[in-house]
Amino acid sequence: MLEALAEKHKDWLKMLKSFGCERNLAEDIVQEMYLRLHKYVEDPERIMYGEEVNTYFVYITLRNMYATIQRMERK
Numbered sequence: 001m002l003e004a005l006a007e008k009h010k011d012w013l014k015m016l017k018s019f020g021c022e023r024n025l026a027e028d029i030v031q032e033m034y035l036r037l038h039k040y041v042e043d044p045e046r047i048m049y050g051e052e053v054n055t056y057f058v059y060i061t062l063r064n065m066y067a068t069i070q071r072m073e074r075k
Helices: 002-006 009-018 023-040 055-074
Strands: none
Touching (some): 002 023, 023 055
16 A cells, blocks of 8 residues: 555645745655554555555545645644
Protein backbone atom coordinates (compact mmCIF):
# COMPACT_ATOMS: atom_id res chain seq x y z
CA MET A 1 0.00 0.00 0.00
CA LEU A 2 2.70 2.52 0.97
CA GLU A 3 4.66 1.71 -2.17
CA ALA A 4 1.64 2.51 -4.33
CA LEU A 5 1.13 5.79 -2.45
CA ALA A 6 4.80 6.73 -2.80
CA GLU A 7 4.66 6.24 -6.58
CA LYS A 8 2.37 9.28 -6.72
CA HIS A 9 4.48 11.41 -4.39
CA LYS A 10 4.78 14.24 -6.94
CA ASP A 11 1.01 14.21 -7.47
CA TRP A 12 0.39 14.61 -3.73
CA LEU A 13 2.79 17.56 -3.65
CA LYS A 14 1.00 19.14 -6.63
CA MET A 15 -2.33 18.74 -4.84
CA LEU A 16 -1.05 20.57 -1.78
CA LYS A 17 0.55 23.29 -3.88
CA SER A 18 -2.82 23.79 -5.61
CA PHE A 19 -4.26 24.57 -2.15
CA GLY A 20 -1.65 27.32 -1.76
CA CYS A 21 0.77 25.27 0.33
CA GLU A 22 4.49 26.05 0.14
CA ARG A 23 6.84 23.29 -1.05
CA ASN A 24 8.60 22.61 2.29
CA LEU A 25 5.33 22.38 4.18
CA ALA A 26 3.86 20.21 1.41
CA GLU A 27 6.75 17.76 1.80
CA ASP A 28 6.13 17.57 5.55
CA ILE A 29 2.40 17.05 5.12
CA VAL A 30 2.87 14.28 2.56
CA GLN A 31 5.31 12.46 4.84
CA GLU A 32 2.83 12.75 7.70
CA MET A 33 0.06 11.52 5.39
CA TYR A 34 2.03 8.34 4.66
CA LEU A 35 2.38 7.67 8.37
CA ARG A 36 -1.24 8.48 9.10
CA LEU A 37 -2.64 6.26 6.37
CA HIS A 38 -0.35 3.39 7.30
CA LYS A 39 -1.35 3.66 10.95
CA TYR A 40 -5.07 4.31 10.67
CA VAL A 41 -6.17 2.41 7.59
CA GLU A 42 -6.60 -1.15 8.73
CA ASP A 43 -8.40 -2.06 5.52
CA PRO A 44 -6.25 -1.15 2.48
CA GLU A 45 -9.36 -1.45 0.32
CA ARG A 46 -10.37 2.00 1.61
CA ILE A 47 -7.47 3.63 -0.20
CA MET A 48 -6.89 1.16 -3.01
CA TYR A 49 -8.93 0.15 -6.04
CA GLY A 50 -7.19 -3.11 -6.80
CA GLU A 51 -3.71 -1.88 -7.69
CA GLU A 52 -4.72 1.78 -8.05
CA VAL A 53 -4.67 4.37 -5.27
CA ASN A 54 -8.00 5.97 -4.34
CA THR A 55 -6.93 9.49 -5.24
CA TYR A 56 -10.09 11.02 -3.80
CA PHE A 57 -9.41 9.50 -0.35
CA VAL A 58 -5.86 10.88 -0.40
CA TYR A 59 -7.10 14.26 -1.65
CA ILE A 60 -9.53 14.56 1.26
CA THR A 61 -6.84 13.47 3.74
CA LEU A 62 -4.34 16.04 2.44
CA ARG A 63 -6.96 18.79 2.29
CA ASN A 64 -7.99 18.15 5.89
CA MET A 65 -4.40 18.02 7.11
CA TYR A 66 -3.59 21.31 5.38
CA ALA A 67 -6.78 22.96 6.67
CA THR A 68 -5.88 21.93 10.22
CA ILE A 69 -2.45 23.53 9.89
CA GLN A 70 -4.03 26.70 8.47
CA ARG A 71 -6.45 26.94 11.41
CA MET A 72 -3.61 26.44 13.91
CA GLU A 73 -1.56 29.20 12.26
CA ARG A 74 -4.44 31.69 12.52
CA LYS A 75 -4.70 31.30 16.29
